[in-house]
Amino acid sequence: MTTEELPEELVRLASADNFRDVAGPGAGYPTADGSTVRRGVFFRANELRLTHEDAASIAALGVTGVLDLRSQHEIDVHPDIEIPGATWSHVDVLGIPMDEISNLPDRAAAVAMMERVYRGFVEDDATRAALGRVLTTLAGDGVHLFHCSAGKDRTGWTAALLLHLAGVADDVIEADYLLTNTYAESSRAAVLAQIVEHLGPDKAEVYQPVLVADADYLRTSYASVERGYGDRDTYLRTGLGLGDDVLDALRAKLRG
Template structure:
């Protein structure tokens, strides 16, 4: 099936379309999935104490530079250059918070179907760009029989970041855009897979150690814990308790998923640098610009 016709689904749209959860159930999930009043920051774990902004309506919003990530030579990464997030269904207060960061470009990595179904809220001063990075055929989700099948599907998704020509082209377009001056925000639906892989590539370019990159990737599980738990509860209530275990791997960031992509990079390109240059078609000056933007 051609890449543009695929649909990558998450969260409430995923529940409604594939689990037959009624809209009133999704409204309840909206209420239950947020543990703080709209517009108020979430309390941050100690490891995230340096985060400057926490958003109630986009719980996976954060600075790619992290709370003090450093390049291989010990240089602190520049904050306030690249932000990442889950979908931007923002309160007015949270939209204003993002605007106050000087965000000039928002890159939406979701499919057109996702964007049409759940369009994001406009952020004052920011231009929107759509880059369809990846799609999962609908039948792949509906036919999941057990958790093992879900894990296998997710591993195929991550190999797709490396092996699918259309996905590589989209990632190349995205990273080329991120090299342009300005404050950039990129996001997908959960801020986990497409966004997580993009953030990992940026951190690798900056020379951040692999252990730190992995910890940053897995932070999604902490940041989105409340909304993920609410999603799983709703799945269990509507489809039975066993269904939640089947679909939980689709909702998690997993170290094995990231390692699957790394293994595909090594097998096909040898190094991540060659993947960026040959696989994504990036020019050397684009890589230099991204490094310079991250390192200051």
């Protein structure tokens, strides 16, 4: 069965293992009013170091826009493979500070760094502005694929906001966020193998918190939202500066 025969199914890509439909598997995640999130509108992924076959599979899904959330340095090191028929754009969303990675002394320091990243999605002015641009771009016409390097932090937070706008329950949003640990198992194992080879097996335990999606990280962002804005809707409006036009457009795309 070809990709063209399965336009609404989840396409698994060998060269981007964390590629998936934001709406979830099957008919799409349920919403509070008994509907479902529309599939085939928003896709998420890790970095697009794609084979030509996988790039063609994404194009066959009708993707018209690719939004890269990585830093310019990340893009320079691993540029995206072009998706036929899709326009590429870039918004630099603050992620893991790579200059700190090599100096992490222990697992606790790695967890603390990750929690700081997730607080930054809410508390850092430049990051909020970038996320506002991300969601404004996604509200535009067409089918969008957004991604970062691992597809778990910047991409995971963006997907969590979209699912919240669609009316998906928090426990489902959290479970979807954690799916990264299943989908990206092979790429995570490859990174851990490199860490062991170059830094020694003791460093694998230190770096493990950086390589996974952890529900506590997501809850760190939520706690920051509650402290600073009271709820996610106010965060979207006041924190990210999104008006009714953008929010309504996103809901319309998500719910149809």
